[in-house]
Amino acid sequence: MGLTTRYVQIGEGDVLPAKSGGYLIEKFLGQGSFGKVARCVKLSTKERMAVKIVKNDSWFSEKEELMLKKLRNLDQDKNNLVKFLDRFKYGGLVCLAFELLDINLYDFMKQRHFMPLHLCQIRIITQQMHVALNALKSISLVHADIKPDNIMFINHQSQPFKLKLIDFGLAAPVSALCPGTEMQALGYRAPEVILGLPLNEAVDMWALGCVLAFVYLGQHLYPTDTTEIDDTRAFLSLLKQMLHVDPDRRITPSEALEHRFIKMTHLTSKDNPSPNSTPACSKMQEESTTGVKNYKTSSKAVNWNLVSITSSEYSADEETACGSSIPVMLCQNPSGPALLCCNQCSP
Template sequence: MEEWDIWKTNFGSKKPSSALSSSEASSCLEDDETKPESYEVLKSDILHSRTTRYLIRDIIGEGSFGKVTKAVNLNTSQEVALKILKTEDTADREIKMLDVVSILDPVKNSVVQFFERFDHKGQTCLVFEKLDRSLFDLFVEREGRPLSLNEIRPVAHQLLTAFDALKGIGVVHSDLKPDNVMLVNHSSTPFKVKLIDFGVAFKTTEKTQGMTIQAVPYRAPEVILGLPITEAIDMWSLGCLLGSLYCGQDLFADCEYQLMKGIVEMLGQPADHLLDDGHYTQIFFRENEHWDEPRWWMKTPLEYQRQTGIEPETWQSPLRCLDDLIIHRPEMEEAELEDQRAFVSLLKCLLRTDHNNRITPGKALKHPFVEMDHLWKELDTSS
């Protein structure tokens, strides 16, 4: 299947925002209206930093933010990923966050290693370690075939480790999606991954309430409703990502109305006190005029369209509830069933609609699904 065919089959008729670079959304955090013409970097060009020269081998990806190339350091013969940004505002924000994140050990904490920045004919260039391919690319190669729980577990552990480290330095990544999780070297170390793209990351001390961040299918309820934003939004996105890896498609729609509707139907309506405080609550909900509880009702698609002028896209959720992921089969071993239960338990902890009650990365690292306590007990029982 072609990449676009797989997207249509698993993610709907239009290419989701989860397939876009986070730098394309950086205008949420920085005013980036002007994009001046700049020098076009081509294959076989040689770019000079203060200390070395980089030969451009290939163009990996391109967007409104600029382009990502595969290059080689001519001093060391090391392959690198070289990101060329078109605008200074985009570059300044990403460099600021990379400087903060650079205090972390990139190996122990599963984050991409940043080498240096330099300017080339008016463009900012960022040099990173060269990684293999993204989870999105892997999904395309597998023609949409979901991952097993044994394949998902190491991905979950490494991303939780990364987010625990980021939480420790007060950084919110805010753009977790399959494109931003890279396999390091899948042939030699299967499912060893690193978190990339800090283009829209921010410090927890920054004022971000009301900002439109995160790809829509991975967007936390507090972001949609305009509530205060914390590092808990990354845990929500992780729950969405892990669920999509297991289902073979996104849990939620790439349409804000259908996203909120899906959250309400699958996980339950956010509590009244959250809806009371949300700046954008009335876009999706109307006040209940007939009785006290609940104080809010989800608007119908027609009510939403009348207010916003936006017709909601059609969307068929892969699940009615998270417990649908627990499948009983006559031939199933007890250990496999317990593993499914543990995985669903973790998803429920990650996808709590109240961010104050959502599990932290540190606690999630001790969850039975990650630590495999239930499997060890089953092994002891059977031996």
């Protein structure tokens, strides 16, 4: 995986020449809309760095460089901001060198199969990122692209949950924000951005809130692609009709079977004429053949009448212990079946 321009072709093992000393490309770490990021060794110091390689004719390189110069007015370590170290040009490319960090928050969650973090861990993330936002606010700068991918661990092994905010390619002065400006990743986009309202640094607070919800829930708080949004709207449409307070206006089974959420007509397009080719439908087809497993709570299988399958059968005609109409927990009665009861029962 290399990078080719009309001037040069570079790949792993090549050296990027710079006045401060050449950079040996060890590995390409990833790529974005405007260029690639490589792990490099600065030959003069043997220090590993992350070098973002951007095409010189891109407005992106000039804009990011300007924002990074503003960041140099701050203590980047103290304020949990990625440290910008060097800038040089080579063969029609602009190269921006940063300190090398560990793993981003999204990949970290992916490694743990999106298992939610504990609140004590989320508190550490919250504090550090608010320090970063407070620093940006002090110089009237908006990051404009806060998401799990742009928050990175410094070194999770030696400094657990020590983080930094990265990627200022879309950052902008607050004074430059205009209503209708398109910014932020879908799913982390503030309402005022969507609605075309006046904008300020509060858009970053919204996005950070979505990040914290992501690590708390183990999933995105809001849909992150248009297909998911359309599918969510279809599902909510059906749910609203199923939960109509007026039983005469509540949707019938035959009507529900014709609803777009089940028919998936909202997922068809010119590029995807068959809704059955979508990942969601593939999953549905898989479950229809393998069967859906019982939902599990606290690692204990529960059957449909809400009594542990290891307990005695419970009749729906039985009254709950102590006469409560709101069952809260299982009450084990030595002389009879396990009953659903409220917390007022004596042990």
